[in-house]
Amino acid sequence: MPAVLISGLVKRYGKVRALDGLDLTVRTGEVHGFLGPNGSGKTTTLRVLLGLLRADAGRAVLLDGDPYRNAVELHRRLAYVPGDVVLWPTLSGGEAIDLLGRLRGGLDQRRKAALLERFALDPTRKGRTYSTGNRQKVALIAALASDVELLMLDEPTSGLDPLMEAVFRETVREERAAGRTVLLSSHILSEVEALCDRVTIIRDGRAVEAGTLAELRHLTRTSISAELDRVPGDLARLEGVHDLTADGSRVRFHIDTEHLDKALKLLTESGVRGLTCRPPTLEELFLRHYEAGR
Amino acid sequence: MTGTMTLTRLALRRDRVPVLAWIAVISVLVVAGASAIAELYPQAAQRLALGVTVGSTPALQALTGPVFDPTSVGGLTAWRVTTMASVLAALMSILIVTRHTRAEEEAGRAELVGACPVGRHAMPAAAVLMAAGANLLTGVLIALGLAGQGLPGAGALAFGAAVSGAGWTFTGVAIVAGQLTAHARTANAIAVATLGAAFLLRALGDAARIETLSWLSPLGWAQRVRAFAGERWWVVALFAASGLVLVAVAALLARRRDLGAGFVAPRPGPREAAAWLRSPVALAWRLQRGTLLGWTVAFAVVGTLFGVLAHSVGDVVRDNPQLADLLSRMGGGADAMTDTFLAAELGVLGLVAGGYAVQATLRLHGEESAIRADPVLATAVPRRRWAAGHLGIALAGSAAVLAVAGLAAGLGHGIVIGDPAGQVLRLLGAALVQVPATWALAGIAMLLFGLLPRLTGLAWAALITFALLGQLGELLRLEDWIQGLSPFAHVPPALTGPVDPAPLLGLGAVTTALALAGLLAFQRRDLRGN
Ligand SMILES: Nc1ncnc2c1ncn2[C@@H]1O[C@H](COP(=O)(O)OP(=O)(O)OP(=O)(O)O)[C@@H](O)[C@H]1O
Ligand SMILES: [Mg+2]
Numbered sequence: 129m130p131a132v133l134i135s136g137l138v139k140r141y142g143k144v145r146a147l148d149g150l151d152l153t154v155r156t157g158e159v160h161g162f163l164g165p166n167g168s169g170k171t172t173t174l175r176v177l178l179g180l181l182r183a184d185a186g187r188a189v190l191l192d193g194d195p196y197r198n199a200v201e202l203h204r205r206l207a208y209v210p211g212d213v214v215l216w217p218t219l220s221g222g223e224a225i226d227l228l229g230r231l232r233g234g235l236d237q238r239r240k241a242a243l244l245e246r247f248a249l250d251p252t253r254k255g256r257t258y259s260t261g262n263r264q265k266v267a268l269i270a271a272l273a274s275d276v277e278l279l280m281l282d283e284p285t286s287g288l289d290p291l292m293e294a295v296f297r298e299t300v301r302e303e304r305a306a307g308r309t310v311l312l313s314s315h316i317l318s319e320v321e322a323l324c325d326r327v328t329i330i331r332d333g334r335a336v337e338a339g340t341l342a343e344l345r346h347l348t349r350t351s352i353s354a355e356l357d358r359v360p361g362d363l364a365r366l367e368g369v370h371d372l373t374a375d376g377s378r379v380r381f382h383i384d385t386e387h388l389d390k391a392l393k394l395l396t397e398s399g400v401r402g403l404t405c406r407p408p409t410l411e412e413l414f415l416r417h418y419e420a421g422r
Numbered sequence: 423m424t425g426t427m428t429l430t431r432l433a434l435r436r437d438r439v440p441v442l443a444w445i446a447v448i449s450v451l452v453v454a455g456a457s458a459i460a461e462l463y464p465q466a467a468q469r470l471a472l473g474v475t476v477g478s479t480p481a482l483q484a485l486t487g488p489v490f491d492p493t494s495v496g497g498l499t500a501w502r503v504t505t506m507a508s509v510l511a512a513l514m515s516i517l518i519v520t521r522h523t524r525a526e527e528e529a530g531r532a533e534l535v536g537a538c539p540v541g542r543h544a545m546p547a548a549a550v551l552m553a554a555g556a557n558l559l560t561g562v563l564i565a566l567g568l569a570g571q572g573l574p575g576a577g578a579l580a581f582g583a584a585v586s587g588a589g590w591t592f593t594g595v596a597i598v599a600g601q602l603t604a605h606a607r608t609a610n611a612i613a614v615a616t617l618g619a620a621f622l623l624r625a626l627g628d629a630a631r632i633e634t635l636s637w638l639s640p641l642g643w644a645q646r647v648r649a650f651a652g653e654r655w656w657v658v659a660l661f662a663a664s665g666l667v668l669v670a671v672a673a674l675l676a677r678r679r680d681l682g683a684g685f686v687a688p689r690p691g692p693r694e695a696a697a698w699l700r701s702p703v704a705l706a707w708r709l710q711r712g713t714l715l716g717w718t719v720a721f722a723v724v725g726t727l728f729g730v731l732a733h734s735v736g737d738v739v740r741d742n743p744q745l746a747d748l749l750s751r752m753g754g755g756a757d758a759m760t761d762t763f764l765a766a767e768l769g770v771l772g773l774v775a776g777g778y779a780v781q782a783t784l785r786l787h788g789e790e791s792a793i794r795a796d797p798v799l800a801t802a803v804p805r806r807r808w809a810a811g812h813l814g815i816a817l818a819g820s821a822a823v824l825a826v827a828g829l830a831a832g833l834g835h836g837i838v839i840g841d842p843a844g845q846v847l848r849l850l851g852a853a854l855v856q857v858p859a860t861w862a863l864a865g866i867a868m869l870l871f872g873l874l875p876r877l878t879g880l881a882w883a884a885l886i887t888f889a890l891l892g893q894l895g896e897l898l899r900l901e902d903w904i905q906g907l908s909p910f911a912h913v914p915p916a917l918t919g920p921v922d923p924a925p926l927l928g929l930g931a932v933t934t935a936l937a938l939a940g941l942l943a944f945q946r947r948d949l950r951g952n
Contacts (some may be wrong), residue, residue: 178799203802208797210793225695231700231702
């Protein structure tokens, strides 16, 4: 049974359909990237999984339980880092970490001390006096110091500096090695590439793509730039060729990965003198999904 | 000041409905009061009789103020509703100002605005403008309404000026309060506490006939404008000047601090949470204990003052054998007068404790709106336990502040008359009978929070409505069932004989039903996000 299984989930806010038939599967033990443009429904999904919102239709199973009805039992087994961390102005960071850990059913003091050290957080500051990144660290430490099966992280590093981002990646890798499942919503593609086993891309409340990064790459385009003896006239008509430009004997184009073979054949028949072939960058991959349908 | 006008328009756009409601309530109240007095006491002789009764009842004067001209409808109207209308105008001003200054800073929206080409004083200036406008409109409507009732124009104008003047002075109080602390809640608390102190000074001054005390209070000034009783226009200048001075002080303070910061720099806190901080109730206590302590101290001070002064209220009778004779034939006397005074003051404290109950319950709403509820409810805390934590503080806290007030009053009064033990018991009882009525307000707030989280402000409207029903229900000759809508109408008398427990149990049952319905509704609804 996967850690998270969502199918056909619908959540409406008045007329807005924030989730519109979402499917999402997070397998136990994996780090799952959850990506999508602003307002696509990532936070809404996490809040439904936490039982803070009730879905209007569809099915959501979390750690074999019902996120709404079994909320309390399930919450002992998971930890959440909200996208917007707001702390109590009169409580120190250390108090907030202890409190949230205890409310979840206890936290490991040694682990907490180690995390405070690694994230270089001063736990004596009061809530409001923390910077954005330090507030996020408070929530991260509170979540990571608990012994849970599932971590739900909503853009946990949006305020962290590169050094802390590295610490974060290290800790997530350790969590994964310890057998924990991580659902990570993020806009930082390098982070997703570095950490995630599989990703789901969501747009307008619907999953538009899901799979490993290798699988997703396969579905997209390779960019080719070639120096030829002569430019073949039927290149433009070849299936899967996009954005073709010819400049003298030099051609550039994008090709859908499944038609790569045919295009290369055509090129070699035209006398290849130089060839660069670049796999799609993650940015290109995501931009295509984010922009499609705009 | 660049951008003040744009910000004022923004504030109006956000809040025109509640502000217009405030203005309408205040002005309708005044005009209805005048028309009720005209109807009830059509003859000058009747009015004079009322005036004399009032003059000899310090308890009434503590609530409303002195009568300057008992012969005219206008004079009696001024006596009866000036304080009430001024308190409401002051509350309106405080809420407007805090909402559009400190609350905006706290929510971080002020930074968005502050980064735009607007002057650094534009935001407070817009709030002041809006409050001033609201007060002006209130004053104009009152003047027009009273003149429309056929009352003399000069008096009507003076009455309107007194009410809007009080509102204006408290606009200044609120804007200064907003500079002193980083939290909107604390800013409101400081300003409302100042209003409470002003009420208290005036009440003591008027009940014990110490003019200086009354003159220290802007609410005392409002009566001393003497609308319909030989208007003293220069008092209006006191309002104008005090408001201006306070606004200037706030501007000076604002220049010395950063956006979002208060005057007291936050100190570091503990590295670890105390061992007891491990449940939602403990968290609610940790978050609310400071506020509760403030309320408790205030109630202790006020209770002591009332207790110590209560006996001297009876002196009016003791010094006047004819009046004593008259009153004793009506079944009263100096001691009965002291008791009515104490009962009336404890009644006011009961209403104020109702305010505490509403505020403490609505902490739930504050935590939810600030998205501090999400992280707690994402742990193994059931929603009902989280909500019950804050509700529990509200219920226990309102009982505690009333008990403290009763104890303090009993001790003060008891020491003065040489019977501390007896008076402590008596007045503690008289304070505690109010508890179930304040709980009903907590129940209303809880129901709104669960069912209509966007409209939790209605809990405050309910409190004000109950206060008005209690103060004006008789005068306006409202039907019994309408007056009975207020839980405070069911508080049994406790100083004159044994307490009837039935209404207390009834109020307890109503509270339980309201709170349970609120908890159930809260468990079923979506948590509001950002
Ligand atoms: N409380 C609410 N009331 C009304 N609409 C809402 C509410 N919360 C979210 N929405 C809408 O639901 C949609 C999904 O929002 P959500 O916060 O889940 O997006 P997101 O993917 O987390 O975006 P981001 O990347 O910006 O964090 C948006 O269109 C948003 O406007
Ligand atoms: Mg989000």
